[in-house]
Amino acid sequence: MYNLKSMNIEATEKIIKKDKEERDITWEFLATVDELKKKGQLTKWIKDHDILLYEYEGEIKAISNVCRHFGGPVGFHKAKNGVFTCLWHNWQFSCKDGSCITHPSLPLRQYDLKIIDGKIYINLLG
Ligand code: FES
Numbered sequence: 093m094y095n096l097k098s099m100n101i102e103a104t105e106k107i108i109k110k111d112k113e114e115r116d117i118t119w120e121f122l123a124t125v126d127e128l129k130k131k132g133q134l135t136k137w138i139k140d141h142d143i144l145l146y147e148y149e150g151e152i153k154a155i156s157n158v159c160r161h162f163g164g165p166v167g168f169h170k171a172k173n174g175v176f177t178c179l180w181h182n183w184q185f186s187c188k189d190g191s192c193i194t195h196p197s198l199p200l201r202q203y204d205l206k207i208i209d210g211k212i213y214i215n216l217l218g
Pocket of ligand 1: 180
């Protein structure tokens with residue numbers, strides 16, 4: 093037997109939660125698509141986040157530029173064959189998803205992006 097009252101409360105709570113989550117997302121301008129295409133990959137600091145932005149297999153992606161080993165700059169060098177190599181001690185990370193090739197339990201953080209009118213925005217909470 094269905095309890096319509098509790099079902100309505102559950103549904104309403106879900107809607108309120110979803111609305112709150114969407115309100116809490118802060119999309120920050122990161123770069124233009126043209127800027128990224130000119131450089132191939134770039135790094136930017138946004139509100140204490142060091143971001144590595146790049147294009148991989150036709151998709152624009154953003155991951156943390158802070159190495160999980162000792163915080164070295166993952167995107168200092170251009171990626172080669174789909175792999176970033178950290179400047180400091182050569183840990184390697186996949187361009188596909190920021191996973192760590194040399195130490196698989198220590199992936200880089202991935203960020204959600206959206207592109208509007210040629211501008212790339214990043215969700216720092218995502
Ligand atoms: S800080 Fe990146 S490999 Fe050591």
